[in-house]
Amino acid sequence: MKSILIKNGTIVNEGSVFKSDILIENGRISKISDNIDSIADCEVFDATNKVILPGVIDDQVHFREPGLTHKGNINSESRAAIAGGTTSFIEQPNTVPNAVTQEILEEKYSIASQTSHANYSFMMGGTNDNLEEVLKTNPRNVAGIKLFLGSSTGNMLVDNQDVLEKIFSSTKMLIAVHCEDEQTIRENLEKAKEQFGDDIPVTQHPVIRSAEACYKSSSKAIELAKKTGARLHVFHLSTGIETDLFRNDIPLEEKMITAEVCVHHLTFSDEDYLTKGNFIKWNPAVKSASDREKIWEALLDDRIDVIATDHAPHTIEEKSKKYSEAPSGGPLVQHSLVAMLEFVKEGKISIEKVVEKMAHNPAKLFKIEERGFIKEGYFADLAIVDLNDPWEVTKENVVAKCGWSPFEGKTFSSKVDSTIVNGNFAMKNGVISDGKFGQRLLFNR
Template structure:
């Protein structure tokens, strides 16, 4: 047994949390627990459920020069993420049994728990995917995101119906390429802002409306990935879907292109400051369901290209929770809202019933932080294989300790806790598939 004593939860309660380390579960939560075995004094520290990042690209197989399961999951653990959901656009894409099995072999190197999403292409094999522990379908593209047009509507309907039959969520990348503005692209030329002018806000809202309409016809569970506009968020919620917002759409806007250059290119693109503020309001007031990172690392050499040639995507798995905790420290968000956005709500959306909360009987996926220990974010200090961040110079509140199923997987080298045996920053890679 391990007891975390005097910890402050997101709702302000000060409690002891007892962990059955052999079972990886929380054995008790209360103010009068008897202590047995090792213990940690967490007086003055905030104890959060580990973040469930429902949208990452750990790049293996096929693109290990950008990221690996080992480096990506270390970065996750150092940022307080205890579960990740990997998307299927690897090489080969995760669209059948053989490709799923191959990715699952790479995922065995993970320090954190994981889900693997199945992809949808004309060659996909739903029977084989659903015969395996596939968490959800996604990221299903209604977009021109990877250099090829998104899937046809008939195939999207097929995927939605198959997922519904198997009680799986369909995660949708929603941009209608027919509404991209070619004239704006020509006017902007090679200006960095051209990417945002080209991939219009209207394209997102229209695709969200289409996706949720098709989903409603099949009584499906539709989850809209990386909504970047208030219109997209509102369309998702009006259609009965859940939605996520990324940290880069929450904290960055088109005004940051002068500093970011092509390192700020992603899909959907950065939006106006006015739209960013409106999205933040929807995150703060409870409209948005979850924050997920769309962690999509590329090398510096790859990103250092023209706005039309640079690949889309930015890293973010290590900085998401710290950025949100910094907003809570500044009282722009409540700690309870951060908890719900990063843990409780993702668990509900994706059916991870044993995760996302600090309650007796649930998995001991926990993050301990000093809520006042704000520090500057620097790419060179992060653990992703990609050594840069779009949030360079911003501030975050980083974890001192991250536990996955009662196992300490990360400990900040400057933090010392009696009863915790961890050499260096990282302990053992213990990640498991969340569907078993």
């Protein structure tokens, strides 16, 4: 493996912004200092006028393999991740078949070991009847347990309260949850059908998948976590009312209950359904501008710990169907970092805070071994970004297999120039390498 010396860059790490060189040897950061001299067989990369960030760790993606590979696969979507400066991802179990046995889970790891451009981990899925399999999960090399407490693909809706309590009380692993109350959604859907018949407008999506449905489910999950002492992580908060369920008066490392927000819930509001339609149809739904602002407040005051994407590609054909038939989800992993850096430019958030929420905190929260920071001895996972290189998102430059983005037509001020994974240029000067440099994430627990 060739050594890399990054010269003249501006590092953003652990709340500090400073100019320094970085020497990478044997896949790790060996030295951070001013004016490092080149060594033998070393590639020198000039990062003048660029910022060097820890590679993004996306704790929630759906890369669609196995079983749904017409939408995307681990190879294609990890390339999109690399294009956006994301060097590690945690993928969810609602593929086909669902990853609800240890055998199926390990098959996904096997695929990734041969095809992933980025570092990877996969969640073990819980159901109403697979507790024995769940409890076999190895905390050292699996990110956590994923429970769908609302509609999901396949047989993954966990709605048996006794089973939930058993899972919560039986494992010390992190339990990540999708919180939407199924009964509330069904009732709201029936009301919409009575009003609109078979042609429900997409503007009804946040009415059907309401704030009430989210709060009812997440508050129950948190109550159960407190009762059982479970380590709970609530995915993709979408409502203002839910933010009051979380704490900011203790350090992240001491929290037993944590929260994540996704880029789309920080970006869009229900007003955007009129122009973007099903292309911003997600579960949970994008809701009001008021909800969005309250989520921002909670992100900035540390009630919300992590920014992720819930990257979940569907084909244009699928998303172009009428509301009741169009699937929920969209591709975001390529544009998550530049979208957040746009908010930095607008003064909404600092670049240090973006790095904290997208790299440092996922590493802390999941206890990922030696990643998420720019530190000597840590794996060299880096995103090198030009903060002043505007570009427009078009179908032609979308890397995800589905070939579209909810950000099409948007001009971002920043561009990810290069991405380093385990000391290798996975992307250099905007060109993605054919090399597969991703490794399986390990966890200190």
